[in-house]
Amino acid sequence: MKRLSKIFCALLCLTLALSVAACAQPHQGETGDDYEVNIDLDPEITATLRISCEASNDEQRIVQYLADGFNKYYPNVTIEIDPMSGDLVSTLMGYWGAGTMPDIFQISSFNMLNLQDVGIILNLDPYIRAETEAGTFDVSEYYEDFWGLGQKDFDGSQLMIPRAADQVVCHYNAKIIKEASDWCGVDLEGTYIKNGWTWDDFLTVCSYLRDFYDATNRSNNYLLDGFLDWEAVFNPILKSFGVEYFDEEGNCLIDSQGTREALELIKNIIDLRYHGRFSGSQANFAGGQGVFMFHSQDATTQIKNLAIANYMDYEDMDENYYNLVTFPIINEEDPQIGCGVSGYAVSSDSENRDVAWAFLKFMVSREGQNCIADSGKNYPPIRKDMADPKDPENHWGLGLECYNLEAFTWASNHDAISPTIFITARPQRATDMLDAIGVMIGNYVDIGYTLDQAIARGQASLEYWMEN
Amino acid sequence: MALTQKKKRKIQNIASGYLFICPVLLGILIFTYYPAVSSFIYSFQSYDGFSKFEWVGLQNFVNLFTRDMETGTVFANTFLYTVITVPLGLFLGYLLALAANMKLKGISFFRVLFYLPCMIPSVASGVLWRDLLDPDFGIMYQIFSFFGLHPTFFTSASTAMATLIWTTTWGCGGGMVLWLAAFKNIGPELYESARLDGANTFQCVTRITIPMSTPIIFYNLVTGIIGSLQVSTTLVMAGSTGGRGPDNSLYFVAVKIYNDAFVRMGQMGYACAFGWVLFVIIGALTFVTFKTNKWVEYGENHG
Numbered sequence: 001m002k003r004l005s006k007i008f009c010a011l012l013c014l015t016l017a018l019s020v021a022a023c024a025q026p027h028q029g030e031t032g033d034d035y036e037v038n039i040d041l042d043p044e045i046t047a048t049l050r051i052s053c054e055a056s057n058d059e060q061r062i063v064q065y066l067a068d069g070f071n072k073y074y075p076n077v078t079i080e081i082d083p084m085s086g087d088l089v090s091t092l093m094g095y096w097g098a099g100t101m102p103d104i105f106q107i108s109s110f111n112m113l114n115l116q117d118v119g120i121i122l123n124l125d126p127y128i129r130a131e132t133e134a135g136t137f138d139v140s141e142y143y144e145d146f147w148g149l150g151q152k153d154f155d156g157s158q159l160m161i162p163r164a165a166d167q168v169v170c171h172y173n174a175k176i177i178k179e180a181s182d183w184c185g186v187d188l189e190g191t192y193i194k195n196g197w198t199w200d201d202f203l204t205v206c207s208y209l210r211d212f213y214d215a216t217n218r219s220n221n222y223l224l225d226g227f228l229d230w231e232a233v234f235n236p237i238l239k240s241f242g243v244e245y246f247d248e249e250g251n252c253l254i255d256s257q258g259t260r261e262a263l264e265l266i267k268n269i270i271d272l273r274y275h276g277r278f279s280g281s282q283a284n285f286a287g288g289q290g291v292f293m294f295h296s297q298d299a300t301t302q303i304k305n306l307a308i309a310n311y312m313d314y315e316d317m318d319e320n321y322y323n324l325v326t327f328p329i330i331n332e333e334d335p336q337i338g339c340g341v342s343g344y345a346v347s348s349d350s351e352n353r354d355v356a357w358a359f360l361k362f363m364v365s366r367e368g369q370n371c372i373a374d375s376g377k378n379y380p381p382i383r384k385d386m387a388d389p390k391d392p393e394n395h396w397g398l399g400l401e402c403y404n405l406e407a408f409t410w411a412s413n414h415d416a417i418s419p420t421i422f423i424t425a426r427p428q429r430a431t432d433m434l435d436a437i438g439v440m441i442g443n444y445v446d447i448g449y450t451l452d453q454a455i456a457r458g459q460a461s462l463e464y465w466m467e468n
Numbered sequence: 469m470a471l472t473q474k475k476k477r478k479i480q481n482i483a484s485g486y487l488f489i490c491p492v493l494l495g496i497l498i499f500t501y502y503p504a505v506s507s508f509i510y511s512f513q514s515y516d517g518f519s520k521f522e523w524v525g526l527q528n529f530v531n532l533f534t535r536d537m538e539t540g541t542v543f544a545n546t547f548l549y550t551v552i553t554v555p556l557g558l559f560l561g562y563l564l565a566l567a568a569n570m571k572l573k574g575i576s577f578f579r580v581l582f583y584l585p586c587m588i589p590s591v592a593s594g595v596l597w598r599d600l601l602d603p604d605f606g607i608m609y610q611i612f613s614f615f616g617l618h619p620t621f622f623t624s625a626s627t628a629m630a631t632l633i634w635t636t637t638w639g640c641g642g643g644m645v646l647w648l649a650a651f652k653n654i655g656p657e658l659y660e661s662a663r664l665d666g667a668n669t670f671q672c673v674t675r676i677t678i679p680m681s682t683p684i685i686f687y688n689l690v691t692g693i694i695g696s697l698q699v700s701t702t703l704v705m706a707g708s709t710g711g712r713g714p715d716n717s718l719y720f721v722a723v724k725i726y727n728d729a730f731v732r733m734g735q736m737g738y739a740c741a742f743g744w745v746l747f748v749i750i751g752a753l754t755f756v757t758f759k760t761n762k763w764v765e766y767g768e769n770h771g
Contacts, residue, residue: 012497016505028519090730093517114733118518222604277623279709282604428733435710447625447715464537 027099029348033123033157038354039130046076047355051344052095052102055083058377059106062163065375070362077355089114096120101347103356109149109341110231110420112160113427116152122346124158127357137361142382145417149341153424161360162343163372164379166296167327167417168232169407170202173306174323176291177205180212195326195410196335199265202292202328206274209291222276222283225293228266229279229438232338233294233327236418238262238437240330245422245437245462252462254440255455263454265330267445278445279438296340298378299324299403319402326410336418337411341382370395380408387413429465436461507740515737517729528741541716542724546697548629549720553636554692558685561643566673568644569651579648582641594704597635598622622706625715632702632718643688650681682764690757697750698722721746 051067053059060081067079082102084091088111095101101120115121131137139147143165150160174189181188188208192201209223227233241258269275276282283290286302288309293302299322306322307314329335344363346356362368369381373395381387381396389397389405397405411417423430440458443449449457511529514522532539568579585593600608601621612619621631658676667675678685700722703711710727712719721742729739 012501087730089517089733093730093736096518118516118520118733120518276604284605431710431731439709439715443715446623468535468537 027096027349029101029119029350030122030353031119031348033125035126037126037130037357039127039134039136039357041074041354041358043074044076045074045355047352048078048080049104049352049355049359050080050082050102051104051106051359052082052084052091053106055085058375059083061375062372062377063106065371066359066363066368069367069371070359073362074355074358079359092120099349101349103350103352104344104346104359106342107160107345109154109160109162109343110423110430112150112343112345113154113423113430116159116427120348121159122348122350122353122356123152124161124346124357124360127361128158131361141384142364143384143412143417145412145419146339146341146382149339149419150343153427154419154421160343160345161364162341162382163363164341164369165339165382165409165412166341166379167337167339167408167411168236168294168296169324170327171285171293171295171297171299171302171322171324173285173288173291173321174319175306175310175321176209178320180209180291183212183215184208189323193323193325195404195407196414197325197328198332199328199330203269203274206269206272206292210273218289221289222273223291224269224275225283225285225290225295226269226275227294228275229442230338231420231423231434231437232296232340234266234437234441235420235422236327236336236338237265237330239336239418240334241265242331242334245433246425246466250425250466252459252466254437254459254462259455260451263441263444263451266441270445278442294327296338299400299405299408300376300378303400303403319404323404324407325404326407329416335411335414335416337416339411339417339419366393372396373398378405380405380412384412426466429468432465433462436465507743510737511741511744513737514734515740516734517736520734524737528738529745531738532741532745538716538719538724542719542721545629545717545719546699546721549633549699550693550696552633553696554689556633557636557640557643557692558688560637560640561688562647562685564640564644565647565651566677568648579644582644584641585638586642586645590701591704593635593638594701597638598705601631601635622718623714625713625717628706628713628717632705632713635705643692646684646688647681650684651677654680679765683766686757686761686764690754693753693757694750697746697753700726 051063053063060083063079063081067081070079071077084105088107092101092105092115107115107121112121128137128139132139142162146162146165148154150162151158172193177189177193186208188205192205206223213219213221213223228237238259241262243256243258243262244253247253266278270278283292285291285293286305286309288306302324303317303322304314307317310317310321312321327337329337344360346353346360350356363372364382366383366386369383369386372379373381378389378396378400380389381394386394386396387409388394389408390401392398420434423433426433436458439461440454443457444451444454512523512525514520514524514527564582568575568582588596600606603609603619603621603623606621609619609621619631620627622628654677658680659672662672662676699720700711702713702718702720703723703726706713706718709718710731711723712727725739725742725746728735728742
């Protein structure tokens, strides 16, 4: 027993020593912006590139199609896809701690902002500089608003390469709209629903639809899955009323008339039973019960969902069953449409960063953007020269010619993109600041606080997270 | 010098003993003590979970009690939850065990039925409850609506905690099994003697069954306190609010630790400090519970 105790104590001491040693020797990557780069890769280069992406089949298929396209130019580069399930930050912490970071990892613009200062993301500016000097890359080919979402604080060093120009659109169930039109004798789709339509148009259509639902034994059904608690939806609503969150000194400005009007607008569509509670998606658009959905998801996914809901084959679906239009414009003088992109970053400790850059450069080329579309995801390309979905050279519109895919590029072409910039005031607390706004709206809309109470608490939270 | 046969056998015995305990020992050291010691060290650092390590002494602990506006809320919620669910779980588990201890035809089926919820992983049951109580599509809401009631369940700060406590009764079959085992250990001669002395069923329960099963009550009490202080199922049930519930009404210590560690960047060291504070509180409460266990009847040896 004594011997066992001694061994146990020795092992415990060893554990303690290892823990201390591990805590004292942090793993470091390349965090500067003046490292050496090689943009003239030998096409015969042999390397293994590990790419982590979300674990869904769709995401893995995107990377696989990109890998197949990339391998045409670099046949000896082996690309291993490493799906990440669960929470991104904790997964990356595990990789980083174990020294097994992938060369490239998928990341959203929001998560990039969160992780921009922890030293795991390679600053890609040296590559962009070198490519620009060599005339082999031109950032002006990409939508500036979206390209910026891959930058530190959304306007600094390039940390992530966005893969698409995802913006919030209004998906709609064309079949229900047509039924409602027949019922009320008004051509709702032809009269109101078109790119650039206004919030008043939207409310008018909703009014007809609400009556139609109530008259057809669907009074318990809502019309809209608005994802109102998502910043890409609530932020443009607030911005449409001129809301500013902070001034240059970091003082909170949320207590304003604009905030009150925005909250009233949100509460209005809930009180009118167009939308369920503030949080959640109770209209069940995907199941064919709701009429509208505000989201940036691709059209193909919606068509598949509605095909199932209508007991139809995907191939038989057309604009009579599903279509999409721009997010309703609240303020015509200053249109605001939300966005948020996914993209890929290179690990700061990657030993294959030159190959990783070559892969990302391929991804944003015309061919790479078409690879993404060929994988089955018709995301709007980040390239300006691929905006036209009807051009057969741009694969993102192939097979979807009957749908209004132009809704996906309308905001980009009308200077209406509204990124959630205010969280750059304190990127480390981006989640908390977004929560503060979400809770503020929920407190008024769902919980029953007065406007003053809800805004006062929202302001207190924002001020707290700016300082803590 | 050649070892004698006896010494060889002794060494073999010792070696094989160590080999047998080695997996467990290594498992404990690697997966329990190593993270525990590491987190203790991190709790004195400003650590972001990646590369930034900066020694800050007791600052994390000071911030926890002086600057963090969420500390009071999470501790209040957690203690409220503990104070209600632990006695409630004990009581309901005990009632279930008494019912399941009856000698009735088919009682085994009911024992399985009572215990079944405990076999469902907490994440799965969390998802289940969330869907059952969904205020739009949940079957519970439909049932309540049928009677003209429109409960808000997890969507209102005023009802979220009560709803969560209600859902915890789902797992009271776990304690039932232990109590059943305790009941089986109570000698039938005690009941026979009591019956001869004219005791009725109620007296048998209060004078024999309960006193003789106090070790299990004590065990369930300690594990219940520990478990309820670490509750984190709201991460699933109230996922849309980051596990905090409406207006932070379901924001528990364990949820905050998770949020600080993995959602808020740069707070891993602080989360570790919070974890150690929770550990100390749990340890203190467990210590107090042990120190006040005079009411526990350990049978003939301690009677």
